[in-house]
Amino acid sequence: MASNMTLITDGASPYCEKARWALERAGVSYVETKHVVVLHMLFTRGLGAGTSCPKLVMGRSSERVVLQESPDILRFADKNIRNEEDRLYPDDPDMQRLVQAWEWRFDKQLGPHVRRWSYCYLLFEQCSYDLLTQGAPMLERVFGWILMPVLRRIVYGALYCNKPGAKERSLQVVEAIFKEVDELLADGRPYICGRRFTAADMTFAALGGPMVSPPQYGAWLPGIEDCPTDMALTMESLRMSPAGRHILKIYDTKRHRLREVEEEVMPSRIRTFGFQGLMKSFLDLQK
Known part of the structure; x- marks a missing residue:
C-alpha cells in the first residue's frame, strides 16, 4: 500500500535530516x-512558504496539506506517539516552552552557521557533487554534473560564503552554541532540557x-579523514567536547524507531530510481 505522504528533501540538508x-x-x-x-526548487515551487526543504506533502490535489518547516513536521510526527514520555514536546507548559525556545535557537542560529561553515570548505572539493546530488533521480544527477560549476556558485553566494570572514564568523557562532550546551550538561543532566529526550x-x-560526523547520520557526509585539514582538526x-559527545551519544541511542511502533507501520522508503551503478560509470568516464 503506497503512502500518501511525501517528504521532499535536498542534498545533505540537516533540516531534512531533522524531519526524516x-x-x-x-x-x-x-x-x-x-x-x-x-x-x-522546481519541485517545491507552488507548495507555499518559499522553496526550501524539507516539505511534507500529505494527500493529493484539492485535499493536499503541506507542512512547510521542520518544526511543523516534528509536531505532526509527535502526535503519532501515544506514550507522553516518548514525545518530543512535553505536556508540561513550562517545559514545552523551554524545549521550543532551544529548538528555535538551534534552527535560527546553529543550523545556518553549520551549513555555511561546512560549505565554505566543501563546495569546491570533489565530494561536493555527492553532497549536493545524493539520492536524486538519475536525470537530475546528470544535469547536476553538467551544471555543477554553476550550482556551486549559486549555493556559495546564497549562503553568503563569499562574504569576507564568513567561515570564521560562522565557526565562532557554532563554537559559542556548543559551549552553551557544554555548560548545560555540566550539571550531569542527560539531555539539554533535563531528564528526557526532547525536540x-x-x-x-x-x-x-555535520560538525562531528556521527556514523548514524541519515544523509551521506564525508568522513572527517576526507575533509580538508583545518576543517578536520x-x-x-x-567531537571531544561535551556537546559533541552528546550529539554522538544521541545518534547512537536515539536515531531509531520507537519500539512501540516498530511492528505497526510500513517502513519508510527513499525513492532513488536505482541509478547508482550507472552514475558511477558515468562519473568514471569524466575522470
Whole structure:
C-alpha cells in the first residue's frame, strides 16, 4: 500500500535530516523524494512558504496539506506517539516552552552557521557533487554534473560564503552554541532540557551533526579523514567536547524507531530510481 505522504528533501540538508528522523522515530509511513540542491526548487515551487526543504506533502490535489518547516513536521510526527514520555514536546507548559525556545535557537542560529561553515570548505572539493546530488533521480544527477560549476556558485553566494570572514564568523557562532550546551550538561543532566529526550536534543544533534560526523547520520557526509585539514582538526576538537559527545551519544541511542511502533507501520522508503551503478560509470568516464 503506497503512502500518501511525501517528504521532499535536498542534498545533505540537516533540516531534512531533522524531519526524516522525527517521522521515522514516530513510525510515520512516508516516501522520501530527494532532489539536487537548487534544482529542488522546481519541485517545491507552488507548495507555499518559499522553496526550501524539507516539505511534507500529505494527500493529493484539492485535499493536499503541506507542512512547510521542520518544526511543523516534528509536531505532526509527535502526535503519532501515544506514550507522553516518548514525545518530543512535553505536556508540561513550562517545559514545552523551554524545549521550543532551544529548538528555535538551534534552527535560527546553529543550523545556518553549520551549513555555511561546512560549505565554505566543501563546495569546491570533489565530494561536493555527492553532497549536493545524493539520492536524486538519475536525470537530475546528470544535469547536476553538467551544471555543477554553476550550482556551486549559486549555493556559495546564497549562503553568503563569499562574504569576507564568513567561515570564521560562522565557526565562532557554532563554537559559542556548543559551549552553551557544554555548560548545560555540566550539571550531569542527560539531555539539554533535563531528564528526557526532547525536540531540543533532536534539533541540536541533527543540525550540529555535520560538525562531528556521527556514523548514524541519515544523509551521506564525508568522513572527517576526507575533509580538508583545518576543517578536520576543528571537527575532531568539537567531537571531544561535551556537546559533541552528546550529539554522538544521541545518534547512537536515539536515531531509531520507537519500539512501540516498530511492528505497526510500513517502513519508510527513499525513492532513488536505482541509478547508482550507472552514475558511477558515468562519473568514471569524466575522470
